[in-house]
Amino acid sequence: AQSVTQPDIHITVSEGASLELRCNYSYGATPYLFWYVQSPGQGLQLLLKYFSGDTLVQGIKGFEAEFKRSQSSFNLRKPSVHWSDAAEYFCAVGAFNDYKLSFGAGTTVTVRA
Amino acid sequence: NAGVTQTPKFRILKIGQSMTLQCTQDMNHNYMYWYRQDPGMGLKLIYYSVGAGITDKGEVPNGYNVSRSTTEDFPLRLELAAPSQTSVYFCASIKGARGNTIYFGEGSWLTVV
Numbered sequence: 001a002q003s004v005t006q007p008d009i010h011i012t013v014s015e016g017a018s019l020e021l022r023c024n025y026s027y028g029a030t031p032y033l034f035w036y037v038q039s040p041g042q043g044l045q046l047l048l049k050y051f052s053g054d055t056l057v058q059g060i061k062g063f064e065a066e067f068k069r070s071q072s073s074f075n076l077r078k079p080s081v082h083w084s085d086a087a088e089y090f091c092a093v094g095a096f097n098d099y100k101l102s103f104g105a106g107t108t109v110t111v112r113a
Numbered sequence: 114n115a116g117v118t119q120t121p122k123f124r125i126l127k128i129g130q131s132m133t134l135q136c137t138q139d140m141n142h143n144y145m146y147w148y149r150q151d152p153g154m155g156l157k158l159i160y161y162s163v164g165a166g167i168t169d170k171g172e173v174p175n176g177y178n179v180s181r182s183t184t185e186d187f188p189l190r191l192e193l194a195a196p197s198q199t200s201v202y203f204c205a206s207i208k209g210a211r212g213n214t215i216y217f218g219e220g221s222w223l224t225v226v
Contacts, residue, residue, distance in 0.1 A: 049214065050225075100146065100171070103157075107155070
């Protein structure tokens with residue numbers, strides 16, 4: 001079975017600074033990987049996904065993520081954060097045959113002025 | 114195109130009561146899922162279905178039941194509500210093919226008192 005670890009529970013970053021959120025996964029086959037964002041009281045919005053091909057994936061809202069097979073990682077980055085990026089971020093890995101997602105526990109991002 | 118629709122959005126139940134969370138998708142997706150989200154725990158899979166008439170347990174199925182009589186609908190039933198079922202519930206669906214996007218409903222906030 002697949003699993004996901006997000007080592008950072010909470011990150012505080014200044015507006016305009018760069019952001020990196022870590023994600024490590026465990027899966028026996030080629031994974032397919034996702035990052036979702038959730039604002040307070042809202043549902044999940046897909047930021048980006050990786051299935052194959054280019055290991056650097058561009059997403060919405062200026063986010064990107066890099067798949068590193070050797071490190072079993074799929075870290076999310078943004079060069080310059082905006083106050084509206086304050087939210088909870090979830091990394092997820094999907095199973096190849098039944099598309100079930102396993103989620104990490106999430107990282108809460110606080111943006112200070 | 115409505116996507117994945119969940120009802121109700123908010124509900125307060127008394128211990129021992131029963132209720133059904135409704136989930137409907139209009140995208141002709143064969144795979145559907147129910148997740149629950151608890152603080153600091155990410156999302157956990159309750160039940161899933163790979164097509165009409167087929168359902169299977171996820172990680173945390175105890176206290177829940179599902180049915181899938183049609184492609185569009187995947188209701189989640191709580192038979193005897195317990196405080197431990199206080200959570201946010203998300204329904205999701207995908208057309209089963211690698212590279213496709215999983216769509217989430219907006220969530221149902223359930224409190225058991």
